Amino acid sequence: MAPPPNPNLPLQERLMALAKTLQFGWFVGHLTLILTTIRYGFSWLRMNYYTRTAQVSYRTAFIAAAVTYGIVVYKTMRARAKTGARAAPSPLALLADENIQYLAMALVWLFSPQYPLALIPYTIYSVFHVATYTRANLIPAVLAPKPAPEADGASPNRRPAVNSPLADQIGAFVKEYYDASMAIVSSLEIALWGRIFLSAILFQRRSWILIVLYTAFLRARFTQSTHIQNSFTQLSARVDSLVGAQGTPPAARQVWQIVKDGAKQFHDATDVGKYISGPAKKTS
Numbered sequence: 001m002a003p004p005p006n007p008n009l010p011l012q013e014r015l016m017a018l019a020k021t022l023q024f025g026w027f028v029g030h031l032t033l034i035l036t037t038i039r040y041g042f043s044w045l046r047m048n049y050y051t052r053t054a055q056v057s058y059r060t061a062f063i064a065a066a067v068t069y070g071i072v073v074y075k076t077m078r079a080r081a082k083t084g085a086r087a088a089p090s091p092l093a094l095l096a097d098e099n100i101q102y103l104a105m106a107l108v109w110l111f112s113p114q115y116p117l118a119l120i121p122y123t124i125y126s127v128f129h130v131a132t133y134t135r136a137n138l139i140p141a142v143l144a145p146k147p148a149p150e151a152d153g154a155s156p157n158r159r160p161a162v163n164s165p166l167a168d169q170i171g172a173f174v175k176e177y178y179d180a181s182m183a184i185v186s187s188l189e190i191a192l193w194g195r196i197f198l199s200a201i202l203f204q205r206r207s208w209i210l211i212v213l214y215t216a217f218l219r220a221r222f223t224q225s226t227h228i229q230n231s232f233t234q235l236s237a238r239v240d241s242l243v244g245a246q247g248t249p250p251a252a253r254q255v256w257q258i259v260k261d262g263a264k265q266f267h268d269a270t271d272v273g274k275y276i277s278g279p280a281k282k283t284s
Helices: 012-017 022-045 054-082 091-095 096-110 116-143 163-199 207-224 228-244 249-267
Strands: none
Touching: 012 116, 022 054, 022 116, 054 116, 054 207, 091 096, 096 116, 096 207, 116 163, 163 207, 163 228, 207 228, 207 249, 228 249
16 A cells, blocks of 8 residues: 655645555546446436446446456556565466456456446445545545654554544444445345346347356355355245245245255356465455
């Protein structure tokens, strides 16, 4: 993370110094994604999602998503190069990086027919990224806190604290709603698979290619995300409760059992964890 601008500089110069960082471009990308999604949402509510404005908003949102995750991937690769890592990561290790997964899916959505539900997970992530950047970077740059006297043993590079009620509120918001929001994201990602599967059944344009790509993405997410695992567990429990109810036809129970057995076989057959050292942690 780039150091904060010199608090002794004028406000304009502090903001200019902040704007020159790659991380600021990352922030602008997330902010653009939020704004274009909101604009597209208005068109969607009016059922005008194929107008030129709506289509531009939809595509721009995924361009912004690709840029933000591309920046994170670039910074990760650059940091790895600076540390002098000898062996380049294997293709499987690269694909295990969640930022690369979301970058790839952003590009897939960009060139696919519209799936409005696909925007929401990216937008939720962006809300928290924008909030965190605002609290950690924008507010300190505007308020320009003076460095406090350092205590013995304190790190000389630590950031000076900012006494800002807004920053405190943002921090409280992130702390309170982050886990619940990630659970919502995981549920939406599973629901999106169902939406694509329905499109594939109806033989809609590019749906069969999309179902293969998105299934691979969701399988990787299942390996790495406890939220996805919990959402699948909850979904399975709900369906078990429904088909186990009195009066449910035996055929429905058999179909559900076949689905569960098939899902387990697919999970076991696609477990590539033994081929890589471990999944990369998500940093964006």
